[in-house]
Amino acid sequence: xxxASGAASLRAExxxxxxxLEDDEILARLWAxxxxxxxxxxxxxxxxxxIALLRALPAAARGAGAPASNERARGxxxxxxxxxxxxxxxxxxxxxxxxxAGWPPALLHHAALYCGxxxxxxxxxxxxxxxxxxIRSLAAWLALAQEERYLAGLARAVVGDAIAGDESAxxxxxxxxxxxxxxxxxxxxxxxxxxxxxxxALRALSRVRDACAIAGxxxxxxxxxxxxxxxxxxxxxxxxxxxxxxxLDEASARGEATARAGEILGRxxxxxxxxxxxxxxxxxxxxxxxxxxxxxxxxxxWARLRALIAPFEPLVESLAARxxxxxxxxAYAGPCAQMLVFRSELESTLVRQIAVGERAxxxxxxxxxxxxxxxxxxxxxxxxxxxxxxxxVRRKDLAHAEAQIARAExxxxxxxxxxxxxxxxxDARRRPAL
Amino acid sequence: MSxxxxxxxxxDPREGVRAITERxxxxxxxxxxxxxxRSIRAAWEELTMHPARRLKAALFAHPETRAPLxxxxxRAARPRAIDPGDxxxxxxxxxxxxxxxLTPRASAPRPRNPLDDDPIFGSQAQPATKxxxxxVR
Numbered sequence: 001x002x003x004a005s006g007a008a009s010l011r012a013e014x015x016x017x018x019x020x021l022e023d024d025e026i027l028a029r030l031w032a033x034x035x036x037x038x039x040x041x042x043x044x045x046x047x048x049x050x051i052a053l054l055r056a057l058p059a060a061a062r063g064a065g066a067p068a069s070n071e072r073a074r075g076x077x078x079x080x081x082x083x084x085x086x087x088x089x090x091x092x093x094x095x096x097x098x099x100x101a102g103w104p105p106a107l108l109h110h111a112a113l114y115c116g117x118x119x120x121x122x123x124x125x126x127x128x129x130x131x132x133x134x135i136r137s138l139a140a141w142l143a144l145a146q147e148e149r150y151l152a153g154l155a156r157a158v159v160g161d162a163i164a165g166d167e168s169a170x171x172x173x174x175x176x177x178x179x180x181x182x183x184x185x186x187x188x189x190x191x192x193x194x195x196x197x198x199x200x201a202l203r204a205l206s207r208v209r210d211a212c213a214i215a216g217x218x219x220x221x222x223x224x225x226x227x228x229x230x231x232x233x234x235x236x237x238x239x240x241x242x243x244x245x246x247x248l249d250e251a252s253a254r255g256e257a258t259a260r261a262g263e264i265l266g267r268x269x270x271x272x273x274x275x276x277x278x279x280x281x282x283x284x285x286x287x288x289x290x291x292x293x294x295x296x297x298x299x300x301x302w303a304r305l306r307a308l309i310a311p312f313e314p315l316v317e318s319l320a321a322r323x324x325x326x327x328x329x330x331a332y333a334g335p336c337a338q339m340l341v342f343r344s345e346l347e348s349t350l351v352r353q354i355a356v357g358e359r360a361x362x363x364x365x366x367x368x369x370x371x372x373x374x375x376x377x378x379x380x381x382x383x384x385x386x387x388x389x390x391x392x393v394r395r396k397d398l399a400h401a402e403a404q405i406a407r408a409e410x411x412x413x414x415x416x417x418x419x420x421x422x423x424x425x426x427d428a429r430r431r432p433a434l
Numbered sequence: 435m436s437x438x439x440x441x442x443x444x445x446d447p448r449e450g451v452r453a454i455t456e457r458x459x460x461x462x463x464x465x466x467x468x469x470x471x472r473s474i475r476a477a478w479e480e481l482t483m484h485p486a487r488r489l490k491a492a493l494f495a496h497p498e499t500r501a502p503l504x505x506x507x508x509r510a511a512r513p514r515a516i517d518p519g520d521x522x523x524x525x526x527x528x529x530x531x532x533x534x535x536l537t538p539r540a541s542a543p544r545p546r547n548p549l550d551d552d553p554i555f556g557s558q559a560q561p562a563t564k565x566x567x568x569x570v571r
Contacts, residue, residue, distance in 0.1 A: 013504030020500055044441040049499030106499045113496055151493070157448040158492040162485035171486060175493045 023051040026083045026091060033088040034133070035121035043117050050110035054094045055080050057103070096136065100143050101216030105150030112140035116179070119204075123186075127196035134183065134204035139214035141176035142225060146217040151175060176221075177228050180208065184232025191240035194274040198236070202275055205233040237280040240271050248288055261292040262308050272315055282319040285312050286335045293342055306346045309339065316340070320363055337364035341373050350384070353377050361411070375412035378404040379421040386424040395433045401425060439477040440495035447492030454481050 010018070024045065031042040055076045079090035095111060103111070115137035122130035144151055151172035159168050183201050190198015208229035212222040244267050251260040265285060272281040289312060296305045309316075316339045323329045323336055337360040344356035354377045360370040382404040385397060405421050440447045445457050458478045465471040481488045 016501045017503055020503065023500070041436075044436055044438075044444075044496050046441075046446075046496040046498050046500065049496065052500060106497055109497055110499065113494065154448070154492060154497070155489055157450075159485040159489050160450070163489070168485075168489060171489055172493060178490070178493075 019052065020048065022080070022084060023048040023055075026051045026080060026088075029083055029086065029088050030092060031118075033092060034118040035125070036129075037121045037125040040121045040124070043114055047110060047114055050107060050114055051080075053104060053107040053110065054091070057094070057107070098214070099216050100139055100214055103140075103143065105144055105147050108140045108144045108147070109150065109154075112137050112144065112179070115140065119200075123197040123200060127200045130197070130200040131203045131207065134200070135207050135211045135214070138176065138179055138183075138204070138208060138211035138225075141179050142211055142215035142217045142221060145173050145176045146215060146221055148173065176225060180205070180225065180228045180232060183229075184236055187233065187236035188239045191236045192243065194240065194271060199274055199276070202233060202236055202278075205229045205236075206276070233278075234280055237275050237278050240275065241268070241281065241284050244268055244271070245284070245288070257292050258295050258304075261289065262311070265289055266311055269311055269315070277318055279319065279322060282315045282322075283332055285315050286319060286332065286339060290335055290338055293339075297342065297345075302346060305342065309342055309346075312339075313343070316343075320359070323363060333364040334367055337361070337367040337370050341367070341370050344373065344377075350377060350381055354381065371411040372415065375408035375415040376417050378408035378411070379415060379417035382408070383417070383421045383424055386421070386428050389428055389431075392432045392434055393428050398425075398428055398433060401428070436495075438491055438495045439481055440491055443474070443477060445481075446498045447488075447495055448498070451482050451488075454478065 027045075027048045027050070028042060030051070032038070035042075057076060076091075076094060079094060082088075083091040095115070100108060100111070115133040119130040119134040119137060122133065148169075152169035155163075155168035155172035156165065163171070183205055187198050187201035187205060190196075190201060206229070208225050209222075212225055217225070244264060247264045247267075248257065248261065251257050251264060265288060268281055268285050272278065272285075275281055289309065293305060293308060296308060316336060319332060319336050320340070323333050340356055340360035340363065344353045344360065347353045347356055354374070357370065357374040357377050360367060361374050364370060382401040385401045385404075389397060402425060405418070405425055408415060408421070409418055436442050439445070443457060443461060445454055455478065458474050458481075462471050462474045465474060481491065
């Protein structure tokens with residue numbers, strides 16, 4: 001049938017059928033392009049309604065005004081024609097505007113489901129690529145929850161009087177949080193095996209803030225979504241850490257904790273990488289390693305202590321950086337400082353010991369052991385300098401030793417190294433100075 | 435196949451419990467075996483006896499937002515049935531084609547002699563060929 005003359009002879013019903021068939025075709029092409037899984041069944045054919053709604057979006061709602069989105073600036077009709085010809089990129093870009101706040105609720109509903117289905121498919125074919133569609137899906141759910149009326153209306157239509165009106169609307173409003181819960185379950189499932197799909201779910205949970213921004217949701221909904229995602233993420237990481245904790249407890253019960261701690265806790269390092277440097281793993285390691293490190297420390301087994309803590313230095317550094325950036329994480333300042341103190345004791349030179357000790361004190365100024373050890377280093381440094389001074393002392397060196405001893409006294413007045421250092425300082429003061 | 439019963443059995447969630455029941459009854463009647471029938475019954479129970487689960491399934495099923503297709507185009511008018519009582523014997527006669535009447539005389543086919551078709555007269559009237567005579571000898 002030839003274009004205009006053919007279309008002119010069609011009834012409205014025929015045109016509707018033609019558009020539906022075109023939408024079916026675009027949906028099939030879009031799905032093949034997104035899911036990258038030839039064997040994966042496409043979404044239900046009602047999903048083609050999304051295509052029609054995307055075609056009908058006004059330019060503003062398509063994000064046409066956004067910079068660097070030339071694809072979106074082209075008409076949806078053009079994108080649809082290109083999609084039917086096999087070039088799906090422009091049409092796929094319609095699903096990825098900077099904000100979905102202006103979208104009709106029915107389109108949001110379709111997009112929430114379709115993007116979720118794409119992410120599910122990618123979890124099997126290309127797991128590392130599944131987080132962006134997952135974020136898009138969550139964003140659409142959150143935008144629907146923000147809009148409220150559509151979900152409440154759907155709930156009324158589906159359950160009628162079987163559930164009281166307010167309760168059905170509340171249940172429907174929970175849909176975005178259910179999507180977050182499902183993501184948490186997926187992350188927990190993949191946690192023990194450290195699977196790529198589990199990591200993708202964990203990554204999506206950590207990017208719920210991005211989804212909130214795309215959805216343009218209000219502060220209350222944003223806070224609920226982020227809290228739920230953080231909780232689910234923590235549960236998934238805990239699920240992954242549980243076997244390590246159980247193995248450590250078992251080794252401890254057998255009296256093998258110090259011998260096997262390095263090997264058992266070492267499993268947390270790949271887990272930390274899998275979880276994309278999750279803070280919970282860092283806290284777990286610091287919590288569990290310190291008692292074992294103390295046991296080895298008391299044995300003065302420095303080589304074993306070094307072997308135990310060295311693999312975890314990146315985790316400790318990461319936790320220290322978090323604590324410096326966020327004062328609310330002060331609860332872990334002490335344990336983290338203790339890890340730095342252990343490391344300072346293993347350093348090969350006094351200068352390096354002081355440098356690491358200073359970092360421990362900076363991280364946790366009230367850390368008793370850190371202050372004690374740091375006072376000791378400072379006394380050692382001053383003592384060494386005073387002992388090496390010639391008969392005629394240099395005022396600059398003398399002032400430096402005085403300052404170190406004064407700081408050591410301020411940090412830990414009961415340090416046993418203070419008195420000998422002060423005696424040497426008094427001797428030096430009595431000598432001629434330049 | 436989708437795990438969502440609304441999608442698996444192609445039911446619009448907004449159509450309510452009656453439509454769910456009717457659709458699933460039709461499917462159960464057409465089911466190939468008991469396993470299929472059992473899974474249809476399980477879906478029916480899931481969707482009709484637990485409103486909260488029905489709502490959850492509806493939330494996670496694509497809504498029907500496509501424009502309704504409307505009615506099929508009207509069929510072309512069929513020829514009216516012939517009443518045998520209206521026919522006369524003239525209407526039953528097979529008439530020669532009009533084309534023959536319009537053909538110029540020179541190229542027109544020679545009228546057929548009815549005796550040519552007669553098995554007895556036709557063979558006498560026709561001379562035998564040379565080869566036929568040789569065969570006779």
